[in-house]
Amino acid sequence: MKCSNSLIVDIYRFTTACGETLSATPNTITNATSGEQVLFPIQYNGTDQYDVTFRLKFPVPFKILTWKSNHPEKLHIVHPLYQHRVGIYRGFVVLNDVQVNDTGEYEIHIDYYGPELKNRDQITFRMHVFEPVSQPETAILGNCASSPNITLNCSVSKGTNVKIQWEKVSISGALSETYDKTVLVIDCVTEEEQNVYRCIAENRISNATSDPVKVDLSNRTNPTGEIYGKIMCTMQQLFIRRISLQEFTQKYSMVIF
Numbered sequence: 001m002k003c004s005n006s007l008i009v010d011i012y013r014f015t016t017a018c019g020e021t022l023s024a025t026p027n028t029i030t031n032a033t034s035g036e037q038v039l040f041p042i043q044y045n046g047t048d049q050y051d052v053t054f055r056l057k058f059p060v061p062f063k064i065l066t067w068k069s070n071h072p073e074k075l076h077i078v079h080p081l082y083q084h085r086v087g088i089y090r091g092f093v094v095l096n097d098v099q100v101n102d103t104g105e106y107e108i109h110i111d112y113y114g115p116e117l118k119n120r121d122q123i124t125f126r127m128h129v130f131e132p133v134s135q136p137e138t139a140i141l142g143n144c145a146s147s148p149n150i151t152l153n154c155s156v157s158k159g160t161n162v163k164i165q166w167e168k169v170s171i172s173g174a175l176s177e178t179y180d181k182t183v184l185v186i187d188c189v190t191e192e193e194q195n196v197y198r199c200i201a202e203n204r205i206s207n208a209t210s211d212p213v214k215v216d217l218s219n220r221t222n223p224t225g226e227i228y229g230k231i232m233c234t235m236q237q238l239f240i241r242r243i244s245l246q247e248f249t250q251k252y253s254m255v256i257f
Contacts, residue, residue, distance in 0.1 A: 023092075024106075029126045031204045032098050034160075039092040040108060040125055048114030054086070054093045057124070058105040065093070100160055103129045132206035133159030136199040138213050144188035150215055152184040154199035161203050169196045169212075186215055193217075 021037045024030040032038055042052055052067045066077040067088045078086065085096045093108060110121040134157045141151040154164050166179040171194055184197070194217055199210040 024125045024127060026123045026125060029128060032127055032129045033205045034099050034129055034131045036098055038095045038098050038127065039089075040095070040106065041123075042088075042091050042093060042108060042110065043121060043123055044091070044110055045121065046112060046114070046118070048112045048118065050113065051109075051111045052088065052093070053109040053111070055107050055109070056104050057107050064106075098127070098129045100129050100131055103127060128204065130160040130203050130205045131158055133162050133201045133203055133208050135208045136164065136201045136210040138199055138210050140213065140215075144215075144217055148188055150186045150188065152186065152197055152199075152213060152215075154182050154184075154201070154210065156201045156208075159201060159203055159206070162201050163203065164199060164201050167198050167200060169198065171196070188217065191215070191217060 020033065021039065022030065022032050023039045023041065030038070040054065044050060049070045051069070053063060054065045055061065055063045062079060063077060064079045064082050065075050065086055067075050075087065087094050095102070104127065106125045106127065108123040112118040136154050136156050139153045141153065143150060152166065154166065156162055156164070164182045166181065166184045167175060168177045169175055176195070195215060197213040197215065201208050
């Protein structure tokens, strides 16, 4: 079912925002994208007249709409928060332009009116609405020329329940490691080769990847070499002192004896 500029619900008319259409499934979780149109099926049985009540059950219970089959030309009750967003269309309750705050548990009640007493039908739906994630933004703090490590930071400006992770990719393009964190610290000493890093953000309905981040190791400091140089310098000084001590001992021992 495609979105149109104006959708006729019997004779009731309301405006829709053009977007994707999703059909909710009873007794399961439906993951919807903000802005979508969601259809809740009315599972009607029999030929009797009936009333349809669509209500939010959780987190705050209240009635959204009531519709009667003997007066199909109008909705009898519509909650003010859902004006121009909800209606009945060809056996569905239609909710347009869903947003993150529409997340919740919904019910459709069907009450029958006929010569025989018939139990109410009740259908339950759970809907989670997510805002798609935006492209991750990255920042590099520090460099290997002046510090022993580099910090990579990743963030997103949009998205609901976003999970962020870093991936390390070798120059050849092979994925070597993943890190489930927003901040990644790279040790300039132990990093053996040039790698490319990328940040990935995802939620239940979308994912996005940052531009590649290259870490420059060409000017990194070499603490191991510095330590080795200091050790050698100290040993040379000790050696010189030892020779000087020997010369002093030999010189003055001759004078004494």
